[in-house]
Amino acid sequence: MQSLPSPRSHVARLARIAHFVPLSAAALMLGVAMSFTAPYLSLFGVEAAGMSPLLAGVFMTLIAASGVVASTWAGRWSDRRDRHRPLLVVSLAAAALGFALLCVLRAHGPVIAAGTILLGAVAVSLSQIFSFARAVLPVDDDAQRELASAALRTMLSVAWVFGPALGALILAQTGFTGLFLAAAAGFVACAAIVARIPEPARRPAAAHVRAVGDDAKTPVDSTAIVGAPRASVLRTLVALTLMGLAANATMIVLPLYIVRGLGGTPTNVSAALGLAALLEIPMMLWLGIRSTRLDKARWLTACAAVHAAYFIGLAAVTGVDMILPLQLLSACVVAITSCLGMTRVCDLMPTRPGTATAMFFSTARVGSIASGVLSGACVDLFGYRATFAGCCGLALVAFALLARDARGEQGGASDASGTAAPARRRFDAPH
Numbered sequence: 001m002q003s004l005p006s007p008r009s010h011v012a013r014l015a016r017i018a019h020f021v022p023l024s025a026a027a028l029m030l031g032v033a034m035s036f037t038a039p040y041l042s043l044f045g046v047e048a049a050g051m052s053p054l055l056a057g058v059f060m061t062l063i064a065a066s067g068v069v070a071s072t073w074a075g076r077w078s079d080r081r082d083r084h085r086p087l088l089v090v091s092l093a094a095a096a097l098g099f100a101l102l103c104v105l106r107a108h109g110p111v112i113a114a115g116t117i118l119l120g121a122v123a124v125s126l127s128q129i130f131s132f133a134r135a136v137l138p139v140d141d142d143a144q145r146e147l148a149s150a151a152l153r154t155m156l157s158v159a160w161v162f163g164p165a166l167g168a169l170i171l172a173q174t175g176f177t178g179l180f181l182a183a184a185a186g187f188v189a190c191a192a193i194v195a196r197i198p199e200p201a202r203r204p205a206a207a208h209v210r211a212v213g214d215d216a217k218t219p220v221d222s223t224a225i226v227g228a229p230r231a232s233v234l235r236t237l238v239a240l241t242l243m244g245l246a247a248n249a250t251m252i253v254l255p256l257y258i259v260r261g262l263g264g265t266p267t268n269v270s271a272a273l274g275l276a277a278l279l280e281i282p283m284m285l286w287l288g289i290r291s292t293r294l295d296k297a298r299w300l301t302a303c304a305a306v307h308a309a310y311f312i313g314l315a316a317v318t319g320v321d322m323i324l325p326l327q328l329l330s331a332c333v334v335a336i337t338s339c340l341g342m343t344r345v346c347d348l349m350p351t352r353p354g355t356a357t358a359m360f361f362s363t364a365r366v367g368s369i370a371s372g373v374l375s376g377a378c379v380d381l382f383g384y385r386a387t388f389a390g391c392c393g394l395a396l397v398a399f400a401l402l403a404r405d406a407r408g409e410q411g412g413a414s415d416a417s418g419t420a421a422p423a424r425r426r427f428d429a430p431h
Contacts, residue, residue, distance in 0.1 A: 014142070019136050019197050023129075024155050026193040030092075030125060031156035033186030035163025036179055037099065038272055040171060041260070041264070042252045044102070048176050054257070058378025060252055061369050062116040062402040066121025068365040075131070075358025082130035087198045091124035092191035093203050101178040125190070130342070135359075136199055143292045150339045151289025157284060157334075160277030164270035171266060224277045237363055239300070239398040240341055243307055243366030247333070247393035249375040250314070254323075257314075257384045264320040267308055272323050278329035279335040280338075287339040296344045297406040297411050303336040304399035311392035315385045 014020050041063075046054035072089070078084045104113045133152055139145045171179045211313025222231040258264040258272065287294070310329035317323060378387040 014148055015177045017144075017148065018152075020148060022193050022197055023152060026197075027129060028153040028159055029158025029186050029190040029193065029298045030129060032163050033095070033183045033190065033275075034122065034156070035160045035277075036167040036170070036183040036330070038251060039128075039164050039255055040179065041271055043255055043266075045111070046256070049106055049108060052376075053109060053379050054376040055108065057252065057371075057373045059112050059115055060248075060379045060391070061265070061371070061373050063119045064110060064123075064248070064365050064369045064371075066120030068117050068120075068369065070120050071123040071127045071282045071365065072364055074128060078131060082135070082276050083199065084128050085194060085197070086134050087196055088125060088128040088132050089191050091121040091128065092187045092194070094121035095116050095125060096187035096191070099180040099184045099187070103180045106280065107431050110379055113337050119370045123361060123365050127358045129194070130266075131357045132199070133192070134346075136197055146291040146339075146343050146390055147288040148175065149275070149342065150291065153338045153342075154281055154284040154288070157277045159279040161274050161281070162275075165267075169271040175214040197226060197299045198219055202228040235401045235405055236300075236344065237359065239304065239365035239401040240337065240345075240360070241367045242394045242401075243304060243333070243337060243367070243396040244364030245368055245371045245374075246307065246311065248364065248367055249371035249387065250311075251373045252371065253379060253384060253387055254314075256379070258320060258323065261384045262317070262323075268320050268323070271328055272346060274329045275324055276327035276334065282387050284329060285336035286341055288337060291339060291343055294340065295342045295406075297402065299336055299340050300344070301399060301402040301406045303340075304395050304402055306336075307333045307394035308392045310401065311388045315388040322384075 041057050042060060045051040046053060051059060070091070074087045078087055095118065098114055098121065101114045101118070102111065105114055130149060130152065133148065136149055137145070139148060153322050167182075170182055215323070223290070255266075255269045258268050259266065259403070262268075308331050310326055310333065313326040313329065314323070341363075342357065342360045346357060351388055374390075375387055378390060
């Protein structure tokens with residue numbers, strides 16, 4: 001019986017892939033820049049710009065809305081032209097400019113305008129760096145491609161291990177000006193790395209479709225390959241959006257909850273976020289290695305249940321120290337949605353990698369559009385604990401949507417016959 005390759009051998013194989021190491025460095029720098037700003041942007045709005053929690057929620061919502069619009073357009077543009085690097089570099093430069101402007105702006109109008117116009121570019125950077133990786137990495141094997149994607153996502157988590165703590169230190173020593181300058185430098189460093197990686201003039205997804213047809217010795221019908229039931233696709237996207245709404249609301253509310261509701265400090269915020277990111281790393285690597293063998297529908301359904309349990313825990317805690325154990329649940333949610341969620345959406349649209357990746361990240365962004373206003377309003381009207389209870393309700397709705405597909409696919413896998421089985425298996429059943 002042949003033994004399975006060790007995790008170390010998987011990592012060694014990835015390191016030998018052309019451009020993987022610089023792409024990993026670029027993902028790390030992007031993660032560092034994001035981890036410097038995301039936990040403290042709502043605090044900036046309230047404490048530095050003098051916004052109310054509701055106005056700060058509107059500020060975060062406008063940033064998210066511009067990110068959805070920009071990343072959706074960028075995905076379609078990159079798919080039509082088979083180019084990802086130009087938009088990735090431009091979006092990184094726009095993000096750097098936006099945070100540089102926040103170093104000097106404090107009036108509500110200019111701050112909101114700069115955030116809406118420029119900071120939404122972070123969403124483009126996040127989706128395009130994965131589309132760019134799929135285009136430039138010379139990988140033809142499905143398992144290796146998914147492992148590479150998971151490894152790059154892990155680099156973002158590595159950044160979140162130390163990024164919030166380092167950001168809190170910079171914030172304490174230099175204020176928001178120093179913090180945002182450091183973030184801008186991270187975006188510039190990422191752009192400099194990406195600009196040096198050549199992008200081939202080919203479409204890897206299309207090549208992959210041809211390879212599937214060659215292996216099966218049958219002609220490939222593109223409609224069959226992307227022919228997942230429309231209702232199933234919509235349910236998956238809606239469920240991911242609801243989970244993204246709850247997760248983004250937590251990102252906005254949790255720092256305020258720790259500092260203002262539980263009497264903690266920014267150091268407590270960084271400790272909670274850093275611990276969650278640290279726990280995500282081994283989970284993501286394991287999921288990346290096992291991705292092709294896992295039933296993604298079932299795992300995502302279980303993920304929604306874990307998400308609901310996390311919010312129940314947040315609503316019940318009475319002290320700052322009780323936040324830390326709950327980060328294990330948060331890490332599970334992030335790892336599963338990031339690795340299996342993105343793979344599932346990309347599998348549904350194999351010939352449009354830019355659009356698929358943008359759609360996956362837009363589920364979180366669309367959720368964050370509503371989460372900014374709703375979380376601010378809920379905190380003002382009902383308090384922190386009621387806000388987390390509402391997030392639990394969203395996670396339960398997502399669980400119901402995903403569970404329907406998980407049950408349906410299990411039955412479909414056992415009942416399918418003829419030529420329909422391979423198409424269903426390609427997208428929904430375990431590989």
